[in-house]
Amino acid sequence: NQAVNSKKIAAGKAIEYIRNGMTLGLGTGSTAYWAIQGIGEMVKHGLSVKAVATSIQSESLARELNIPLIPFSEVDRLDITIDGADEVDEKLNLIKGGGGALLREKIVAAATRFYIIIVDESKLVRHLGKFPLPVEVAPFGWELTMRRLSELNCTPRMRMAGDKPFLTDNQHYILDCAFGEILDPAGLHRKVSDITGVMEDGFFINMADIVVAGSPGGETRILN
Numbered sequence: 001n002q003a004v005n006s007k008k009i010a011a012g013k014a015i016e017y018i019r020n021g022m023t024l025g026l027g028t029g030s031t032a033y034w035a036i037q038g039i040g041e042m043v044k045h046g047l048s049v050k051a052v053a054t055s056i057q058s059e060s061l062a063r064e065l066n067i068p069l070i071p072f073s074e075v076d077r078l079d080i081t082i083d084g085a086d087e088v089d090e091k092l093n094l095i096k097g098g099g100g101a102l103l104r105e106k107i108v109a110a111a112t113r114f115y116i117i118i119v120d121e122s123k124l125v126r127h128l129g130k131f132p133l134p135v136e137v138a139p140f141g142w143e144l145t146m147r148r149l150s151e152l153n154c155t156p157r158m159r160m161a162g163d164k165p166f167l168t169d170n171q172h173y174i175l176d177c178a179f180g181e182i183l184d185p186a187g188l189h190r191k192v193s194d195i196t197g198v199m200e201d202g203f204f205i206n207m208a209d210i211v212v213a214g215s216p217g218g219e220t221r222i223l224n
């Protein structure tokens with residue numbers, strides 16, 4: 001359908017930046033899925049790259065596609081990481097974490113020279129915040145952490161997997177915090193990350209180098 005089309009189109013444009021011999025970060029989610037598929041095709045046709053995945057889910061997809069994986073401990077910098085996002089504002093600040101992979105995604109992003117975000121154009125917003133901010137918290141004392149988050153004027157909700165709390169690849173919980181329109185995402189990120197018990201939050205401030213936005217009509221726009 002059209003939404004898949006725009007994700008695929010954005011992914012196809014993003015993988016054009018990949019060169020032989022690069023070390024890549026593989027993102028997580030339904031848009032990054034298409035980038036990993038495209039990289040798999042390039043590997044099948046002789047591209048030699050090494051990759052670090054941002055989730056167990058992306059790791060197993062990469063294995064299926066014979067994309068050579070290396071442990072993160074073997075790299076100090078990644079050349080390119082391609083990942084999705086839930087919202088992108090006009091300064092290319094992001095809300096991520098819809099797929100629950102935000103902690104490893106941010107660690108990989110922070111080690112990446114050229115960070116490419118791929119989205120359907122519906123993710124482009126004037127202000128972040130319509131999408132609830134995913135916050136990864138330690139299960140130990142999560143009730144106190146949740147209370148402290150709500151004191152920042154949001155409504156935190158435990159993300160569930162069936163009738164149990166969702167567990168991230170790092171065995172933490174995710175609280176989805178509805179703030180409504182956020183006018184100062186950098187300032188709010190500092191407040192959220194200051195709360196003891198918060199492992200990471202879904203604000204990716206000043207991290208994206210370019211954003212490739214795909215449209216259902218099949219065009220792509222490069223934002224930087």
Ligand code: DER
Binds near residue numbers: 031096105
């Ligand atoms: O969890 C994540 O950060 C994902 O990248 C998410 O933000 C985007 O997922 P999607 O491409 O499936 O919308």
